Amino acid sequence: MMQVNLISDTVTRPSVGMQQAMWEAAVGDDVFKEDPTVNALEAHLAQMFGKEAALFFPSGTMANQTAIKIHTQPGDQLICDTTAHVYNYEGGGVSFNSGVSCKLIAGDQGRISAVQVEQAINPPDFYHSPRTRLVCLENTTNKGGGACYSWQTIEEIASVCRENNLKLHLDGARLWNALVDTPEQTTAFGQVFDTLSICFSKGLGCPVGSALVGSEESIQAALKIRKILGGGMRQAGYLAAAALYALEHQWMDLKKDHQRAQEIGEQLSQVQGIAQVLPVHTNIVIFKLQKQLNTQTFINQMKSLGILLIAMDAQTLRMVTHRDYTAEQHAYVLEVLKTQDFSEGN
Numbered sequence: 062m063m064q065v066n067l068i069s070d071t072v073t074r075p076s077v078g079m080q081q082a083m084w085e086a087a088v089g090d091d092v093f094k095e096d097p098t099v100n101a102l103e104a105h106l107a108q109m110f111g112k113e114a115a116l117f118f119p120s121g122t123m124a125n126q127t128a129i130k131i132h133t134q135p136g137d138q139l140i141c142d143t144t145a146h147v148y149n150y151e152g153g154g155v156s157f158n159s160g161v162s163c164k165l166i167a168g169d170q171g172r173i174s175a176v177q178v179e180q181a182i183n184p185p186d187f188y189h190s191p192r193t194r195l196v197c198l199e200n201t202t203n204k205g206g207g208a209c210y211s212w213q214t215i216e217e218i219a220s221v222c223r224e225n226n227l228k229l230h231l232d233g234a235r236l237w238n239a240l241v242d243t244p245e246q247t248t249a250f251g252q253v254f255d256t257l258s259i260c261f262s263k264g265l266g267c268p269v270g271s272a273l274v275g276s277e278e279s280i281q282a283a284l285k286i287r288k289i290l291g292g293g294m295r296q297a298g299y300l301a302a303a304a305l306y307a308l309e310h311q312w313m314d315l316k317k318d319h320q321r322a323q324e325i326g327e328q329l330s331q332v333q334g335i336a337q338v339l340p341v342h343t344n345i346v347i348f349k350l351q352k353q354l355n356t357q358t359f360i361n362q363m364k365s366l367g368i369l370l371i372a373m374d375a376q377t378l379r380m381v382t383h384r385d386y387t388a389e390q391h392a393y394v395l396e397v398l399k400t401q402d403f404s405e406g407n
């Protein structure tokens with residue numbers, strides 16, 4: 062039976078070209094900042110985003126947590142969507158690492174608006190409330206179903222942040238998906254956000270690696286925090302080479318993932334027992350089962366057919382397309398969704 066893993070876009074293995082690039086990388090000790098490939102990647106990212114500097118990280122979580130740490134003081138508050146990765150899936154790091162609380166906003170598929178941000182800011186002279194210091198946006202949204210912010214909303218939020226002396230951080234774990242049709246927009250993103258975290262280990266297909274991009278001052282501060290968190294790596298050039306390769310050769314392949322996710326979404330909306338499929342924007346498909354259907358039973362039925370997916374919460378499931386999801390696997394998944402009866406499972 063065909064085996065298909067749609068649990069996440071993090072399940073990919075490095076392509077042959079990527080392995081070659083990694084194998085051939087020139088390396089040095091990056092803790093001494095002497096790894097030429099890491100240095101080249103960081104310089105490349107800074108240039109791409111029109112920022113002064115960038116820093117390579119072992120994970121997106123560490124890059125986000127470092128950004129939160131450098132922008133805040135203990136007792137401060139950040140603003141984010143209720144579904145935000147920094148709030149839900151980073152182990153409580155916001156409070157653990159930074160002593161910061163989150164003011165949660167219920168956005169649209171993980172996207173918050175400038176008006177919502179403005180309303181969530183605590184009055185700075187009201188000493189009873191935590192000081193609002195930072196806004197964290199996610200683009201694309203993960204739990205929100207791969208949705209992308211409109212440029213206008215980002216600019217409006219950035220302007221609220223400027224007016225209220227707030228820092229603005231982007232969790233851009235999947236920013237590559239958001240910008241696949243407009244790669245030239247990276248510089249504009251660099252202009253409006255104080256810091257951006259980006260991941261290479263999701264749709265781009267690298268085995269490990271993220272980065273934080275920002276001003277020279279923030280990246281110097283981030284270097285110290287990365288060290289404290291144990292994120293200084295030695296011959297990390299092998300990993301940075303994968304990231305450079307992915308940017309040059311694999312970024313545009315995301316379009317294929319988006320097309321396939323769209324087709325899965327369309328097919329899912331025809332399946333009996335599925336109450337709702339969230340609009341599909343990129344490579345993430347989120348759908349809700351009708352109340353009488355059991356989520357685990359649905360997952361098990363799909364697993365018995367060789368297809369893996371995960372639950373997001375009680376009635377909600379997620380499928381994610383990625384570069385190791387082949388045309389044959391895609392045809393098989395569409396066929397299963399078309400022909401199987403899921404309505405009885407409970």
Ligand SMILES: Cc1ncc(COP(=O)(O)O)c(C=O)c1O
Nearest residue numbers: 120121122123146199203232234
């Ligand atoms: C939106 C978002 N931000 C951050 C991360 C964290 O990345 P990592 O798993 O590399 O720590 C993820 C991981 O899936 C994510 O989806």
